[in-house]
Amino acid sequence: MNEWRKEIIQVVFVLVGIIFLIKLFFIQVLDSRYADLANSNAILRQVEYPFRGLIYDRNGKLIVYNTPEYDLQIISKETIGLDSVRFCEVFGLSKEMLRQKFKELRARKEYSPYKPTLFIDKLSNNDFAKIQDNLDEFAGFYIQARTTRAYSTAGLANALGYVSEISKGKLESDELKIYKQGDYIGQSGVELFYEEQLRGKSGVKRKLRNVKGIEKGSFSNGKYDTLSIPGQNLVTGIDLDLQQYAEFLLNGKAGSIVAIEPSTGEILSLVSGPSYDPNLLTGRLYGSNFKLISNDTLKPLFNRPLMAQYRPGSIFKVAQAMTALQEGVITPETRIRCDKTLIGCHEGHDNQDLRGAIANSCNPYFLGVLRKMLNKGISNSPYDDTRIGLAEWNKHINSFGFGSILGIDLPNEKGGLIPTPEYYDRAYSNRPWKFSNIYSIAIGEGENLVVPIQMANFAATVANRGFYYIPHLVKEIGKDAKPLPQYMERHYTTIDSSYFNIAVDAMQQVVESGTAQYRAKLADVIVCGKTGTVQNDPLPSHSVFIAFAPRDNPKIAISVYVEDAGQGARAAASIASLMIEKYLLGQTKRPHIEQYVLNGKFL
């Protein structure tokens, strides 16, 4: 009896089994969500931040290193029953602050109650020592160790740059997915330019843990763990003693000092004044300090050696002289009268040859030289003739590294400006222009713009008698101990090296008997230099000096630019010669000059 009922019961049994298998198929095979959740449950992913590469000076002195810093992370589902009063006490927070912290936490995009999320960042070693012993009282809080940057010198800030948490915009444009939120990244200077070499590679440790968050060893015996790879160390060409001396000299002044080793292009010192202490931009106070520094009216974040585009002034005459010689429009013996009708000049000279004109920085002489260069009579039209001459002139001047960025190993470099015919077409809105419209470029005024690193590079080029290496800070990267390939390549100018010898003679004369004889001459070393006094009406002129020494086999080439400090023979020449003295002889024997620079009354 009731046979059909037996069937029904059997069908029900089988049906239930099938329903279970289908449901299981869904959650086990089709839906991978559960597997992910299981991993986040049982596998604690700990990032091991790599050590960022260290930065040394040329003598092996440590400039930038790492100090430990701690982030407090939270897994909020594990913090149930948190004693907030005690927490505030240990961490030195007010109740309000704690509430605020939790609010911030929940607002984070990556927030998940199951995953470690940043709660308090950048605890210093001191902070950490205080809370370390009490940390086990608070379930669900973990310490993530990492390192932050520290600087052994208070200077060099603009060259070194700084490191901070990666911004949202950068994170989104990071297509290779190298960075994650919370990672540190170089933001300027060497830290930015050599980010790839310095950053190293994060490692990941996967640890198993049970429901109470207690670690139970490594996942799959560490098969999937990766070790962090430290970043590469950098050796810079910076001479830390010289750098600090330069900062000491420029203290209280606005301007820049750039010193280069001519035979390699290595930057010996790079000073931007005013500056800031790079240690201000590390650790917990990064945010507030950054605001202070970036809002400062003296613009300490403005890296003058690379970014300040100045008119070069009379130092430009050296380039003019060599260009004219190369073009064959003058010889070293060519004399031009010091005719002050078009342009002013100093007293004390009248009818100079080329060397004398450089030594005394004769303005009318170089006006005449430029006229010879731009108006060679190739065309009958004075307009076309100037255009042809200017294009030729521009080519030579650019070959000294002026007019476009050199490509040094720092970001935000500016290229300056050496006018081309097209430039004047735009400036004159396509109305005709000729020599008489543009002659002030003859003496480094007018439209010319040059950044201090280009001036120093020019000094190095003269020192090398015709070629330069692109100036660079980093001379050795990691174990290869080589700079980037572009810094091992010589760049030749379009000028014959014999003409450079004439320029060297003239620059020696500048220091020995010319404009710089009172403050730049050294007893034991032959210094070659050139002064510049750049008009800056209505403010005092900028004081400029370029130099190299010794004359033969030069070891240092330098440019000094001091804003609003009057004649180049005063502030800039004094500083440059003190730098040369310090670098070549170890110390200065001219305390009166040093005192003169430190007093800062140049006018």
Next chain:
Amino acid sequence: MLYLALVTLGWINIFAAVYDETIKQTIWDLSINSGRQLLFMAACIVIIMGIIIVDMRFYEVFAYLIYGLVIALLVMVPIIGKEVGGNKSWIGIGSFGVQPSEFAKFATALAVAKYMGSVGFRMDNFKMQLVLFGLIGVPMLLILAQKDIGTLLVFTCFILVFFREGMSPFLLVVGICAAAIFILTLLIPNQLYLHGAIVIALIMLIAFGKKKIKRIAILTVGAVIIMGVIESVDYVITDVLKPHQQNRIKALINPDADPLGYGWNVTQSKIAIGSGRFYGKGFLKGTQTKFDFVPEQSTDFIFCTIGEEYGWLGSFATISLFVALLLRVIFIAERQKSRFARSYGYSVASIFFFHFAINIGMTIGLFPVIGIPLPFFSYGGSALWGFTILLFILLKLDAHRGEVLQRG
């Protein structure tokens, strides 16, 4: 054979569930559940021998006596029992505890079968139906006193036996409808919609059916009763059920509402099972079960270990084994010549089925969390013995089926 396979698998899984890598335990270790389960299994052999040795008539003759004894034990539980996990259902014997409610299952099965197998029993006799419900009602009441809702619900599975033996399916249908309405009420927050739907259904039934006064009256009364039930659901949920039981029902309906609170068990259980994927993580490789993310994993949530470590294949094998066992039990039941043996066989099938369905159903989020073990898999001596006794009495009866005169 099926029995052996299930018990052994169960034992290995208990080991996997409690295994802790930091202490190099072996599966034999008596300090952990797998070791103790082995002891229980050894005891099972003794029990099986006992069952086989005893004359088959014993079970039928003494059915009521056994029933009475177990009822007496159940009465004693609240008096001398000890409390475990909120339920007072244990009687302590030495260091081990025994759960009389586990044995109540086979005792009741015997009693029900005996009554149904008695001469002149008719399923459509209302008075006899009442007696039957009394037989299962008494242990249910006593277990209710122990607050063990899971085991209590197991006894409702006897309805399947009654159904097989000729009871009108009406009760089953009503039961399923009631459960459906109950769930619907919880799912649909505004009960007005539900009431509206019932009224519409009522009007349609009246409009399109035979328009007899009696039929209309019955339908109307039925509708009103259903609406009353709906209204009472809230009351039942909030006032009758205990908070943890309310939460289990809430967790079933929306497990994601509070994954750390009342949804924890089901959520974690699904995570563990789901993370096994197709092939599973391998023996002792399960992270979820091993690190205690799933609660009660060696007892009620033992299926998680299977799901996590052996994946869908393991689940498939396990479920297949169970379905095979159930069909085999029904096959055996159907070839019995006495109504007693057949009814008993169906009782066994029903009890296994209920445990199997509810237990696995709850681990994968199809049923509310009700604390009943998965037969032969879950850790626990009383349960294992109870299921073993259930099964082997049937086998004993089956072995002697030829000696019984056909009566029903």
